[in-house]
Amino acid sequence: MTDTALSAPLENNNRQQRLSVLLNVIATFIISISMGMCAIIFPVTLERIGLNTSTIGIIMSLETIASFILSLFLPALLRTLGMRAGMVLSTLLRVPMIILLGFTDDLSLWVLAVFVNGVGCFTFLVLLQTWVNSIPFRRHRGLMVALYSTSISVGLAVGPIVLRFADELLPTMQPYMSLVFSMLKITIAEGETVSRHFEFVLAALISLLAVVPILFGLLLVPSFKLSGKSRIFNTIMNAKGPMFAVAMGGVSIFGVTAFITLYGLKNNLSVEDASLLLTFFMLGGLALEAPITWISDFFDRRYVIVVSAFLCMVCAVYLPIAIYERYQAWALLFVWGGVIGAVYSTALALLGERFEGDELIEANAGYSMMDAAGGTAGILLIGFFMDVFGPDGLPYVIMFSSILYFSFALTRYRVE
Template sequence: MFQVLASSWALLLGVLLLMIGNGLQGTLLGIRGGIEGFSTLEISLVMSGYFLGFLGGSRLTPEMIRRVGHVRVFAALASFISAALILFPAFAHPLAWIVLRIVVGFCFSGVYVTAESWLNNSASNETRGQALSLYMIVQMLGLVAAQGILGFGDPSGFILFIVPSVLVSISFAPILLSVVPIPAFERTAPLSIKRLYKISPLGCVGTFLLGGVYSALLGMAAVYGVQAGLELKQISVFIAAMFVGGLFLQYPIGWLSDRMDRRHLIFGAAVVGALGAGLGLLLGGNFWALVAASAVIGGMTNPLYALVIAYTNDFMPPEDMAAASGGLIFLNGLGAVAGPPITGWMMSQTGPGGFFLFIGCLMTALAGYAVWRMTQRPSPQVDHTGVYTPVYPGASPVAVEVAQEVFAEGVVDAAELD
């Protein structure tokens, strides 16, 4: 781990600043939208715009990198992000915000692809798994830190929009000035969704549902906080608890996944996530109950995504695992785009509790589908499965593909050991 940190600290510092900027603007827009008088549906469409742009960026950025190279793509997209973040308070209209969010989502996707390509290139085969784990930890820490900054400003003013713009601009320096060589960018041809579903129906359904859960958490939690009457600092703590839960439970659940039937663990984690949503729905008047519900849901959602990917890999030959990342990312992206508008509609119909109701429905659906799949075919023996590799639902195609490669290497090593 220290070897990875020594060789990649500049990249990781840049990513940390990027995540602070991204996490701050996402929460801030949910609060500022309420101040500007946007309806719940309008805010939900604004939030959905980010995931629509992210999905488009994940598919188009590779071609942009092939045409002009990593450095130009990174600098151009990061500049657009910095500019867009300042324009939000200047054009406080739902349509303008939707367009800006699409631009921000597209650019962040491209920036992540570029940074993760550099990180992967700087790691050896032996340290790639550690590099990915450290990268995920840094991302979570950035999102948590962003919520702490939110409490020191006025969401009705301009300063909190300027701060993430400055952070994104500063993030250029450690990444572009590092001595990491520019990698040769190659992408694996993706498997078709149809073939991917035949290989692992639970993997496909799980990544789709978790995309909806994650986008609701990331995009609509601040909107819930405003409608529930939480103070600004309470909203910050409420949202930070999601990422803290995901950070601390990622590795215990990963440890369990390598030692038991992954479908049982998927079912159990989804049930716990649904119970967490139920806790928030029933005890929403108690702030600390909300914080506990947030930590439980976040603590289940992030590991579940990596767990579902690992389960999908259990039924794939090692040479196809990297190719599966494209299909999984696409399904996750579709779920993410649909998540905020459906959550917003449910909140407009049932009140703030619709936020937890939506998440509870998706977690319950995942648990039920996992049980049904248990009746359709046996699970691989634990000794013949690969090693769990952490990756969170908002990861770019590069991070997921790297996770697949690490998983495949573990499968090959285990087979050779046998």
């Protein structure tokens, strides 16, 4: 059986529900800041080491691969450790790995550390996702779940900003770092090397801070303890609508994030204007995801997902036309980011309504696995089709994935 003793008090205690959401969102925001920092310092450091772009891409993809593999073993992990211990132990996985990467140029250690860090980050996030989805909201579930998703986007956007101020923090922190290095008998060069080490240490410290809200609200974390065999694939097949929607969303969000700047450059935009395409895509997720998901609290969530998928397809269709007018392109990317973010949050809210207990854990694992599968497939296909068909390979792949899901939805959901 599943131990969910804490869910019953939460069901009738709005104050504890709000506190649970607040602590969850803070922890999610903090870990996402660290992830946003690592998304920059990892590839930049690998390039400094002298690796080519293909090798850097393979190493960075290990985080997505880690999330896919761990999804398969998440129920077994919770069966052994439980939610609370899983959150704490995931911190012990990722923090040392980030620090290690700041002090080595060894490729084999980079492969190992990036993979283990991916396991730690994904475990922490998926357990936070399971926690927020297990809270028995009587209303506005969509809005509450959207706060979790939005906090990820905000954190990822704040990460690069924190890095810009790292040099200003270095003079204050350098004496303490030198003391720690001397205690550990670590010899480092002066100047730029210290700055590079500091960026990794800062990212690790922020990652460590993410567990603090969890420790404050440890008693509020549901104590899921699973028994029996894992049925992730059965759960996916029993919720094809939201699961396939997440896979479609993975193609869009991973594909756009990875290639939209390059797409803009290949269509003769300046570096500044092309980078703003991604900025407006992320801003759309921040501004529109929560309101659209909140609207799903008052309608059938399945149809909100279908409409969002259709709008995603429309955005992909018009991208090759809008790209020549930068303001139109920025507006289109803004809307696109909002509707694809709403697919994620609305699908997650729908799973929270449909499943509970053991099945909710398996549903969240399936959700994450479909997201990783869609994202990996999207990146690989978009890269291939951009080589074959030019830059428009990006919207072609996303169009195709949206059409596939939209066609599937039309055969599943009756329109009256």
